[in-house]
Every structure is written in C-alpha cells, then in structure tokens.
Amino acid sequence: MLYRRFGRTELQMPVFSCGGMRYQHSWQDLPPDTIPQKNQENLEATIRRALSLGINHIETARGYGTSEIQLGKVLPTFERSKLIVQSKVSPRANPTEFSRTVELSLSNLNLDYLDLLGFHGVNNAETLDYSIRPGGCMDAARKLKAQGKVRHIGFSTHGPTQVIVDAIESDLFDYVNIHWYYIFQDNWRAIEAAARRDMGVFIISPSNKGGNLYSPPPRLVELCKPLSPMVFNDLFCLSHPQVHTLSLGAACPSDFDEHMKVLPLLDQADELLAPILERLEKRAIATLGEHWYHTWQEGLPDLQSTPGQINIAIALWLGNLVEAFDMVEYAQSRYNLLGGASHWFPGNKADNLSQFDLTDSLKNSPHSQTIPDRLARIHEKIGGEDVKRLSQQ
Structure with missing residues (x-):
C-alpha cells in the first residue's frame, strides 16, 4: 500500500479507503440479532482483507443502516492505534441532536473515539448554515473533540x-469527501481550494458514482485499454497529488483486487494515461461535435432560474456520456434519481418539458436553440421509473 499525508490532519492515509456502504446487511437500522451470520462473516472478511492490504482507513456513516453496528463487532478486535476510523453524521438545525447522533455512532462502532468525523451531506446553503453558524453543529463537534471523542472534523458533499x-x-474543516473523477471533473476548483488550506481530500465512490465501473460498457472497455476502466479511473484520480485517497466501496473481499493493480502503475501514470485520455477525447468530439464538446456547459442556468427546476446540466452531461461512451446503464441510474433525491441530487427530469418555456433561462447559452430538443431526446433514451437513493430503499 502507498500512503499520502492527509492534509493538516497529519494522518498517513492509504491511497485506497474501505468505504462502508456496500457490505452491510440493510440500509435501515435493525436489531443486531436479525443480521444474518453469513452477512456478518462477509463484512468481517472484507475488513480483514482490507487491513491485510494496508487499507487501514475504514469509512462509514450513521446513514448507512446496519454498517456501524456490524463494524462494531469487528473493529475492536484490532489494535486501535493502527486504524483510521471515520463516520459521518448529517448536520441538523438542533446541534444537540447532532451530538447525540455522534454519540450513537460511537456506541454502534464500539469505539471510544473517531479519528475522522464528517458532516454528512453539506449539499446546500441550509446544511452549510447548520454546520458552521455560531452555536451550530461545528461548535458541538468541537466540544466532542475537546472531550477526546473526535480527532479531526471534515465534511462530505454532493452539492454544487x-x-x-x-x-x-x-x-x-480539516478534510473533504468529494465527487471527482474522469467523467465528472467539475469540482476541481473545490479540490484546489482544499489544497490551499491544506485539507485532506477523499474521493467518494470513484467506481460507482464514477461510472458504474464494476460493469462498464464494451465501448468504454475498448477505449481504456490496456487498463480496465476501473484501473484507468483510479490512476487518473491518484495522478493528481491534491487527491489523497479513493473510497473503495467493497461488497466482498475480492472487490479490492482490481484496484490493487493501480499501485505499481503510479510512477508511470503520465505515460499510461496520455494515450487513453487522447482516445476518450477524440471519441467524445467525434460523436458530440467539437463545438458542443467544448461549450455545452456555457451559460446554463442554475436550478432556481430554470422553469420546473429541470436539472439541465445533469441531463446534458449524462446524455453526453451515453452518446460518447455508451454509458446507458450509468446514465439511467443517475438521471432517474432526479425528482426524488432532495438536496443529495437536486432538480427534476425533463419529463414535463413541453409544459415549460426555457427561452429566457437559456438566453446565455450558445446552444439555446438546440438544448430543448436535446433534453427531449435524452429523456426518451434514459428516462424511466424513478430511482431511490440506496439509503431510501
């Protein structure tokens, strides 16, 4: 395993972290005695496999159902000083409720302290205000830190x-959990801001949110050769020194195997990535057109300025991925979250497009005349039944 200094926390962070949202039994809290032994054994085997690889950062959240309780049965069997444990709690209007939830997480995990406490889902102005206003959740977290129950404080975000x-x-904040990978690079400005403040940078779900790379489409597989799309994306992210760790949401012990192929390649990252990046860009330009490829994001309105709160940017982005790389399954899974995922994935689909006049909201876009038709085609191709976030299932 390779390790990077996790910003001002001074923790030596493995470049891969063991994320805790795919191996738990249920997304809902359940009595411990209802958790099947087979599932618990798989979780424990996954943790042991991670630690045997040098992945000593175990990451979970209060919102991950039985994950904390199940981890609480295995983590205390290891030397505590060798582990970096992170859990996340959503900021609340009532900071006392936030503190109680952190205490519950500690109890579930059967630990005396968290190395990393994340404010889970700082996604909009409201959740940011809950987090940082005087007398809010940050003040509550600092009290927990003074009591020795928390060592470093960060936040996770799906926000703009x-x-x-x-x-x-x-x-x-000492660190940030953020979305950023080859197919979605919009948050680079935020990563640069974090680097300026010497914050740790943790990339959320690069294989899942980064393109369903557990089951990539044949076209993407071909374009990424000689690497798998998963290895390519890991290498792309880790080739940037501002990025410290990637979360591997392992569902079973073997899920780490493909990622481990990246470690001996990091010294050759520029050489290996260059031809793949060139092929991907050429393919995108050939299918989307050069003008669209370079300018599609210009002048797009924000949600509040868009009739029906249609998430135009997300819809167009996903349409690009379908057209260029055949990423239909991924695009469908993301697009159909719109309308039901609140601030975690805001805005609506373009299913009621005919009811709205987008002329004024698109006036600053060089593609104002063509975007409505493009949105309609995208919806026809990937629109379907609403999809719930995993935590809502």
Whole structure:
C-alpha cells in the first residue's frame, strides 16, 4: 500500500479507503440479532482483507443502516492505534441532536473515539448554515473533540461546487469527501481550494458514482485499454497529488483486487494515461461535435432560474456520456434519481418539458436553440421509473 499525508490532519492515509456502504446487511437500522451470520462473516472478511492490504482507513456513516453496528463487532478486535476510523453524521438545525447522533455512532462502532468525523451531506446553503453558524453543529463537534471523542472534523458533499468552496473557505474543516473523477471533473476548483488550506481530500465512490465501473460498457472497455476502466479511473484520480485517497466501496473481499493493480502503475501514470485520455477525447468530439464538446456547459442556468427546476446540466452531461461512451446503464441510474433525491441530487427530469418555456433561462447559452430538443431526446433514451437513493430503499 502507498500512503499520502492527509492534509493538516497529519494522518498517513492509504491511497485506497474501505468505504462502508456496500457490505452491510440493510440500509435501515435493525436489531443486531436479525443480521444474518453469513452477512456478518462477509463484512468481517472484507475488513480483514482490507487491513491485510494496508487499507487501514475504514469509512462509514450513521446513514448507512446496519454498517456501524456490524463494524462494531469487528473493529475492536484490532489494535486501535493502527486504524483510521471515520463516520459521518448529517448536520441538523438542533446541534444537540447532532451530538447525540455522534454519540450513537460511537456506541454502534464500539469505539471510544473517531479519528475522522464528517458532516454528512453539506449539499446546500441550509446544511452549510447548520454546520458552521455560531452555536451550530461545528461548535458541538468541537466540544466532542475537546472531550477526546473526535480527532479531526471534515465534511462530505454532493452539492454544487460553489457550496463546497464556501464550506472549504470557512476554514473550519480539516478534510473533504468529494465527487471527482474522469467523467465528472467539475469540482476541481473545490479540490484546489482544499489544497490551499491544506485539507485532506477523499474521493467518494470513484467506481460507482464514477461510472458504474464494476460493469462498464464494451465501448468504454475498448477505449481504456490496456487498463480496465476501473484501473484507468483510479490512476487518473491518484495522478493528481491534491487527491489523497479513493473510497473503495467493497461488497466482498475480492472487490479490492482490481484496484490493487493501480499501485505499481503510479510512477508511470503520465505515460499510461496520455494515450487513453487522447482516445476518450477524440471519441467524445467525434460523436458530440467539437463545438458542443467544448461549450455545452456555457451559460446554463442554475436550478432556481430554470422553469420546473429541470436539472439541465445533469441531463446534458449524462446524455453526453451515453452518446460518447455508451454509458446507458450509468446514465439511467443517475438521471432517474432526479425528482426524488432532495438536496443529495437536486432538480427534476425533463419529463414535463413541453409544459415549460426555457427561452429566457437559456438566453446565455450558445446552444439555446438546440438544448430543448436535446433534453427531449435524452429523456426518451434514459428516462424511466424513478430511482431511490440506496439509503431510501
């Protein structure tokens, strides 16, 4: 395993972390005695496999159902000083409720302290305000830190880049859990802001949210050769020194295997990535057109300025991935979250497009005349039954 300094926390962070949202029994809290032994054994085997590889950062959240309780049966069997344990708790309007939930996480995990406490889902102005206002959740977290129950405080986010930058520039957090990978690079500005403040940078779900790379489409497989899409994406992320660790949401012990192929390649990253990046860009330009490829994001309205709160940017982005790389399954899974995922994935699909006039909201886009038709085609191709976030299932 390779390790990177996790910003001002000074922790030596493995470049891969063991994320805790795919191996638990249930997304809902359940009595411990209802958890099947087979599932618990798989979770424990997954943790042991991670640690045998040098992946000593175990990451979970209060919102991950039985994950904390199940980890609480295995983590205390290891030397505590050798582990880096992170859990995440959503910021609340009532900071006392936030503190109680952190205490519950500690009890579930059967640990005396968290190395890393993340404010889970700082996704909009409201959750940011809950987090950093005087007398809010940050003050509560600092009290827990003074009591020795928390060592470092960060936040996770699915929010727009400006909200993330605002949270970073508060200079109250030690690290950030953020979405950023080859197919979605919008948050680079936030990563640069985090680097300026010497914050740890943890990439959320690069294999799942980064393109369902557990089951990539044949076209993407071909374009990424000689690497698998998963190895390519890991190498792309880790080739940037501002990135410290990637979360591997392992469902079983063997899920680490493909990722481990990246470690001996890091010294050759530039040489290996260059031809793949060139092929991917050429393919995208050939299918999307050069003008669209370079300018599609220009002048797009924010949700509040869009009739029906249609998430135009997300819909167009996913349409690009389908057209260029055949990423239909991934696009469907993301697009059909719109309308039901609240601030975790805000905005609506383009299913009621005919009811709205987008003329004024698109006036600053060089593609204002063609975007409505493009949205309609995208919806026809990937629109379907609403999809729930995993934690809602």
